[in-house]
Amino acid sequence: MDDHLLFLDPPLDPHIDRRRLHFRRGNWGLRLTVDGDRSFWRVRIRLADPLHHPNEFISVLINPDHELLLLDDLTDLDAESQRAIRQALDWVYT
Numbered sequence: 001m002d003d004h005l006l007f008l009d010p011p012l013d014p015h016i017d018r019r020r021l022h023f024r025r026g027n028w029g030l031r032l033t034v035d036g037d038r039s040f041w042r043v044r045i046r047l048a049d050p051l052h053h054p055n056e057f058i059s060v061l062i063n064p065d066h067e068l069l070l071l072d073d074l075t076d077l078d079a080e081s082q083r084a085i086r087q088a089l090d091w092v093y094t
Contacts, residue, residue, distance in 0.1 A: 012068055018076035021069075023084040030088050032060060032068070040068060045088040058085065 012034070020035040029042040040062060048057035048070065060069040074082045 014069065016069075018071065019078075021077060021081065023077070023081040025084045025087060030084060043068065045085055046092065047089065050093060058089075 016034065020037075022033045022035070023043075024031050024033070030045065031039055031041050032043045033039040044061040044064075046059045046061060047054060048059050056073050058071040058074070059067050060071065062068050071077075074085060077085070
């Protein structure tokens with residue numbers, strides 16, 4: 001089986017309530033946990049359009065080829081999740 005293929009069963013709903021998403025940093029990297037559902041270890045955070053929208057359209061990736069979720073912005077996330085994502089973005093873009 002190809003290492004770059006990833007099938008989520010069931011797939012993550014792109015319209016999921018953002019308040020159910022929790023991002024946490026640890027020694028292992030960034031983890032996304034969906035309340036009452038599942039966790040994704042070592043997710044990557046990237047901006048979809050860093051030049052024109054540096055605070056919007058945040059892509060959550062499982063591997064370089066698979067986008068798990070696209071966040072319009074961080075407003076509906078808890079404070080710790082917002083902080084973890086901003087730290088991850090700072091690490092990538094500064």
